[in-house]
Amino acid sequence: MTEQRKAIALISGGLDSMLAAKMIRDQGVHVEGINFFTGFCVEGHTHAIRTHDRKRPKRNNALWAADQLRIKLHIVDVIEKYKDVVLNPRYGYGANLNPCLDCKAFMVAQAREWMERHAFDFIVTGEVMGQRPKSQTKSKLPIVAARSGTYDRLLRPLSAKLLEPTLPEREGWVDREKLGDISGRSRKTQISMAQRYGFKDFAQPAGGCCFLTDSYYAAKMRDLWRSRGDRDYEFDDIMLLKVGRHLRPKPHYKLIVARDNGENHFLRGYRNRYTHLQIDDHPGPVALVDGDPSLEELKLAARITARFGKGREADAVRARISRRDGTELLLSVVPLRKGQIPQAWYV
Amino acid sequence: MNRLTLDARNLICPLPVIRTQEKVEHLRNGDELEVLCTDPGALHDIPAWCRIHGHEVVETGEHAGDFVVRLRVRKLGNQT
Ligand code: SF4
Numbered sequence: 001m002t003e004q005r006k007a008i009a010l011i012s013g014g015l016d017s018m019l020a021a022k023m024i025r026d027q028g029v030h031v032e033g034i035n036f037f038t039g040f041c042v043e044g045h046t047h048a049i050r051t052h053d054r055k056r057p058k059r060n061n062a063l064w065a066a067d068q069l070r071i072k073l074h075i076v077d078v079i080e081k082y083k084d085v086v087l088n089p090r091y092g093y094g095a096n097l098n099p100c101l102d103c104k105a106f107m108v109a110q111a112r113e114w115m116e117r118h119a120f121d122f123i124v125t126g127e128v129m130g131q132r133p134k135s136q137t138k139s140k141l142p143i144v145a146a147r148s149g150t151y152d153r154l155l156r157p158l159s160a161k162l163l164e165p166t167l168p169e170r171e172g173w174v175d176r177e178k179l180g181d182i183s184g185r186s187r188k189t190q191i192s193m194a195q196r197y198g199f200k201d202f203a204q205p206a207g208g209c210c211f212l213t214d215s216y217y218a219a220k221m222r223d224l225w226r227s228r229g230d231r232d233y234e235f236d237d238i239m240l241l242k243v244g245r246h247l248r249p250k251p252h253y254k255l256i257v258a259r260d261n262g263e264n265h266f267l268r269g270y271r272n273r274y275t276h277l278q279i280d281d282h283p284g285p286v287a288l289v290d291g292d293p294s295l296e297e298l299k300l301a302a303r304i305t306a307r308f309g310k311g312r313e314a315d316a317v318r319a320r321i322s323r324r325d326g327t328e329l330l331l332s333v334v335p336l337r338k339g340q341i342p343q344a345w346y347v
Numbered sequence: 348m349n350r351l352t353l354d355a356r357n358l359i360c361p362l363p364v365i366r367t368q369e370k371v372e373h374l375r376n377g378d379e380l381e382v383l384c385t386d387p388g389a390l391h392d393i394p395a396w397c398r399i400h401g402h403e404v405v406e407t408g409e410h411a412g413d414f415v416v417r418l419r420v421r422k423l424g425n426q427t
Contacts, residue, residue, distance in 0.1 A: 037361055037362070037365060059388065059391050059392065059395070060360055060361045060364065060388070060391075060392045060395070062361075063361070063364065063392055063395045063396055063399070064395065066395075066399050067395050067398060067399055070399070071399065072399050072400055073396070073399055074368070075361050075364055075365050075368060075396075076365070077362070077365045239359070269357050269385070
């Protein structure tokens with residue numbers, strides 16, 4: 001009996017990676033999945049934070065995909081390692097802050113390490129030739145293979161027939177004839193394959209798999225770097241950029257104001273790490289302060305916070321300012337009136 | 348058999364799953380792990396992770412404002 005070969009498949013939770021894993025599994029290869037958590041992933045939880053998104057399934061797309069495929073999934077925390085990819089991409093950024101080519105090479109390299117540690121034979125990705133204008137052209141795919149050090153142990157089943165035969169194909173571990181010849185941006189073939197395989201309700205991220213492709217998110221990230229004079233970030237920073245309205249009245253501090261109860265709850269989880277504000281005598285948002293405002297500036301922050309609450313038209317409201325060290329300050333402030341928040345404050 | 352607790356409170360998904368996975372890696376067949384979390388997504392994600400890895404979910408629920416998932420480790424031979 002021939003030895004059963006083992007492949008590790010990158011599972012993003014999107015359709016292409018599911019199809020790629022399925023095609024290889026159907027050829028009798030033992031497939032397990034791997035997924036990387038960078039902190040920027042667009043996931044069920046980010047939707048779940050907001051109250052109006054509560055009806056969406058609060059699931060992790062990659063886990064859900066693995067469950068459908070009946071394969072094991074290993075989720076790996078790469079938050080720290082990924083920083084260098086975001087901050088110093090060798091091949092630059094896409095439309096926003098997405099370093100897609102470096103990101104792919106990084107993830108495949110991580111998968112290679114896993115493959116070597118666990119004595120697996122090759123790596124599978126759902127990349128499709130020509131699907132992404134910058135990172136998946138025919139000339140770019142070899143860069144991922146070379147930069148990740150995987151060379152011909154990297155198989156892209158959806159486009160394999162359009163690419164040079166890889167080791168698994170040459171060795172007969174998989175039958176090249178049964179692999180795909182998909183290229184370009186049309187999703188038609190993938191959708192019909194999904195129907196054939198009975199995949200339902202799969203995630204189809206429009207812009208990409210992460211927040212770095214989002215122009216609003218990228219603007220907030222750039223603002224953070226500018227204000228700190230340092231291109232760096234902590235995990236809390238990148239989580240908070242996903243939530244609330246961000247207003248920066250002065251370069252040295254900004255305010256993150258919750259937009260609904262779900263976000264209030266989420267921001268309260270940060271109350272030991274940030275000064276936060278709330279209006280005591282009217283329902284309204286929680287606001288976190290990032291930076292180091294003076295007392296006068298904190299008063300302005302309280303007036304801004306009041307503007308987004310139910311007491312916005314009151315003559316005065318009672319604001320509670322809670323500092324990180326547990327001390328509190330109670331102030332009576334006049335909410336900013338309509339038109340008093342300059343557009344330029346919004347990040 | 349060992350009984351252990353993992354505090355995954357104030358972590359948002361998929362971090363509770365990642366921490367569970369890291370913990371289970373060092374446990375033995377039959378051990379029980381109780382995971383405490385605050386992200387309701389963990390109530391779906393941890394059982395899904397258990398299902399695909401063959402571990403047994405003994406109980407899920409809410410306790411004193413936290414979500415709790417209790418699982419029993421199932422390991423056969425040389426597993427990844
Ligand atoms: S969209 Fe984000 S996660 Fe996807 S390849 Fe680009 S940078 Fe990486």
